[in-house]
Amino acid sequence: MIDIALFRLPGGRAWIGQGPFESLAEAPAEGGVFYVNDFDLSDKRPWKKPSQLVEVSADSLAQKAGWNGATPPKIQWAKPSTEWFKMAFRRIRREVLSKRLEKMVPVLTERGTITQGDPVRLLEKVMTAPTNTWGYGWVQAGQGFLGATPELLFRAQGSSVETMALAGTAKPGAQEAFLTDVKEIEEHEIVVRYLTERLNALGNVERDPRGLCQAANLLHFQTNLRVMLDQTMDPGALVTQLHPTPAVGCLPREEHWLTKLREYRTQLDVPSFFGAPFGFIEPGQGNTCHMVVAIRGLGWTKDEAQLPSGCGIVGGSAFDHEWRELRLKRESVVTMLGL
Secondary structure: OOOEEEEEOOOOOEEEEEEEEEEEOOOOOOOOEEEEOOOOOOOOOOEEEEEEEEEEOOOOHHHHHOOOOOOOOEEEEEOOOOHHHHHHHHHHHHHHHOOOOOEEOOEEEEEEEEEEOOHHHHHHHHHOOOOOOEEEEEEEOOEEEEEEEOOEEEEEEOOEEEEEEEEEEEOHHHHHHHOOOHHHHHHHHHHHHHHHHHHHOOEEEEEOOOEEEEEOOEEEEEEEEEEEEOOOOOHHHHHHHHOOOOOOOEEOOOHHHHHHHHHHHHHOOOOOOOOOEEEEEOOOOOOOEEEEEOOOEEEEEOOEEEEEEEOOEOOOOOHHHHHHHHHHHHHHHHHHOOO
16 A cells, blocks of 8 residues: 655645554654544544655656555546535525624535546646646555645744635636636635735735736636734644634534535535645754645545545535536646546
């Protein structure tokens, strides 16, 4: 069995860790460690220290990792049903229209059968994903997940923290209409407001103007934020402070609504990795911690593949529009992974 972790920066630098992994409650001072947890942050020892860590390139990945004869996978996908997702959509929207809830993100998962090959070989595609995405992967005992996300939860070095709001989605050709789309702007600004409020409790926040991000055949609104912390925080504490943002969670971020969110994720059988934080601290004392949101990815258990996608439900949401957005997001992953 191949036990490995992968993290790739937008600029192309990447590290692969090979098992066995030591699970730690806190990140070691010397770095060189991955952060792997589920959406509910149920792993209390989420820092995974590999027995071997090497920096890799797209060309050297296969040589460094070794695939034990594994071949690229072929997957036969089954068309997802609308029934359960439509029910969740209607209930969430009813709460939004009643002003009890501002936003919630339900997730639909398309499933397939791996007819041959091993998904671990898709890490090669992750290494060549768009240069403005972060690549991630975790493969353990015949199961795992991987992808290339455009969403940064935070980047921290010392007291300096950067983050982003990434919400609102359209096809690249629809840019002119997207820029004035009230629903998409509302969805985005909910995330900006949330991050600003959470970070204001930690230091003085600077916000850039709302801009655009195009990654993997999709267009998003993006707003970058920065804060100089009043005091240095452990990266694990920062995860707890920010996750889940309304880009993958809900607002208000109250226990009642978080419980509802978890119920919908359970009913819809959402893979636990989707929307969860995934991170890496570069090796060396005081080095940068990169923490991303694990979206735009694929998971698998034995011969079952899972391809999840989520959408934010706000007051202006319409089912047909959201259903189309979910499909576009899954198609972007399939294209990126060469499936």
